[in-house]
Amino acid sequence: MNLLHTDVAVIGAGTAGLAAYRAAKAAGKRAVIIEGGAYGTTCARVGCMPSKLLIAAAEAAHEARHIDAFGIHIDGEVRVDGYEVMNRVKRERDRFVGFVVKGVDNIPEEDRLTGHASFIDNLVLMVGDHTQVKARSVVIATGSTPSIPDAFRVFGDRLVINDDVFNWNTLPKRVAVFGPGVIGLELGQALSRLGVYVRMFGARGGVGPLSDPTIRDYARDTFQQEYFLDPDATILDMAREGDEAVIRYQASEHVAITERFDYVLVATGRIPNIKGLGLQNTQLTLDAKGVPLFDPATLQCGQSSVFIAGDANNILPLLHEAADEGKTAGTNAAHYPQVQPGHRRAPIAVVFSDPQIAMVGQRFADLTPGSFVTGEVSFEDQGRSRVMLKNKGLMHVYADRLSGRFLGAEWIGPRAENIAHTLAWAYQQSLTIAQMLDMPFYHPVIEEGLRTALRDAAAKQQDA
Structure with a gap:
């Protein structure tokens, strides 16, 4: 059996794990990354990218069936070849996975361990049946798996x-x-x-x-x-x-x-991959589901030198959040016991349906009734949306009743993925509705619908 000593051991080579490993190395520490399965992030292998490939095919079929409203006609029925659709999905999926694998291959071989990792003591890991790893700090970045009732x-x-x-x-x-x-x-x-x-x-x-x-x-x-x-x-x-x-x-x-x-x-949710990690062999305090209790800001588990990042902690199971959390966990693991809160960006979520759904900033359900006003716009009569026959949608923007600060938004509508970024930047900059209305809006664009909602919020805030 091999015995390996390291400063930071990272369990999981997904988005969070790779970011944690790189952060630890950037801090000048020895680090190893352990993976028990195939390389390739959830996003590339079974999440963001293959789903968008399937959605892109679906949108192409849908558009082809509905172009007659523009006076353009296709002779004959639109035919979907399932074999060709899935062939492209898998082919392009494998291409994206290949990019991730190539990145892992660039990690020095001595820093990569293959095998299932489990704790046999607070900071001692058993990898497969071949290597025992003794670390000063550990980052758990094992991702999540679908929950099946x-x-x-x-x-x-x-x-x-x-x-x-x-x-x-x-x-x-x-x-x-x-x-x-x-x-x-x-x-x-x-x-x-x-x-x-x-x-x-x-x-x-x-x-x-x-x-x-x-x-x-x-x-x-x-x-x-x-x-x-x-x-x-x-x-x-x-x-x-x-x-x-x-x-x-x-x-x-x-x-x-x-x-x-x-x-x-x-598709009833996902749960952290913590089964089989041997957490019962540590002194970590676990919640009812067996996940270590941790500080959402520093990602530190209790007062220990164990950190948990990405989908494994189930705070915000999104790729960009996993990357940020991995960096935070890796940096704090490297500098333990000096730990610092990581950078948290403005909350942003997008559903790539049609129309798209998006949420930015604070959710409606988390706002205190009476403390905010709601600006509204329907996209059904919005100019550019009607031009493109994408005029399905309704948006609510929320503003503080007293200060007029932009608090958040929830909506369904065209090109929500793009508008969401504009609003996330505004939220992160703590802008007021008035300041947002001072920004440029070109004509004719869908963002003019956002301006209508902001104007509605501004009028209600003035009347408050």
């Missing part, structure tokens, strides 16, 4: 998660989607637009990450016009018969429907 196990191999979708050789005919969150909305709508028969079921009325009831209801109504979506579904029975998943659900007060599907896609 036990009730869905009845479907056997008809049950899939988003990871599985990107390994399909072709598109199935019928898919039931459970969970209209970010992943469910994106993949469900994409599959529907690619000709797959989709039924989407949710619980407690949620649609994406939205917390503003008005925006959430608008989003629900918008998506329901395109495909079946019940965000508060009553499931009566689930079973597996042959190669089919059978679901019986309440369609209306007096009507129950039984439908059969090729696959059931479960």
Whole structure:
């Protein structure tokens, strides 16, 4: 057995782990990075990039079917070749993964360990059955995995998660989607637009990450016009018969429907990958789910020299947040016991549905009633949106009632991913609505819709 001494041991070679390793090395410390699975981040392998590839194909098919409104016509029916769609998804997915693997290959071989890591003491790790690592500090960056409620196990191999979708050789005919969150909305709508028969079921009325009831209801109504979506579904029975998943659900007060599907896609959330880490062999205090208690600012677990970053801590499971957290954890691990809060950027979230959903700054649900005003704009009559026939959307911006400071926004609408960045920059700079209105707005652009919402908020703030 090999024995290795190091300053910082990083468990996990995903986005957070790679950032932590680089930060520790930049601080002049010895560091090793340990990976028990295939190299390639969640984003590149099963997340951001392959999902956007599938969405891009779906958008192309959707646009081709709806160009007649512009006076442009395609002779014959738009045909989707499932094999070709999935071939491109996998081919480009592998290309993105290759970039990540190439980056890992640039790490010196002596700094890379392959094998499952588990704690056998506070700062002692066993990697596979071949190497014991004694470290001064440890960064846990093991990522997350989809959460699958036990009730869905009845479907056997008809049950899939988003990871599985990107390994399909072709598109199935019928898919039931459970969970209209970010992943469910994106993949469900994409599959529907690619000709797959989709039924989407949710619980407690949620649609994406939205917390503003008005925006959430608008989003629900918008998506329901395109495909079946019940965000508060009553499931009566689930079973597996042959190669089919059978679901019986309440369609209306007096009507129950039984439908059969090729696959059931479960997108009901993700949980940190902490199983098998041997955390019980440490003195770390764990929460009810077995995750170490930690400081969200420094990412330090208790007063120890163990840090946890990225999806493993489940604060904000987003690539850019994982990269920032990895840097914070790696830097603090290198300089322990001197630890500092890491840089936190303005909160920003985007759902790549159509219309897109976005949230910036503080959520509606977290604001104190009576302390803020809400500016509103509908994109249905917004000039540029109507020109492009992308005029579905509703936006709310929130401003402090007394100071007029921009507090946040939730909306559904065209090109939300771009507007979200503008608003995130404004939020991070602590701008007021008045200061934002002093900025330039070109004509004709979708951002003029944002200006309408800001003007509405300014008028209400003056009347407050």
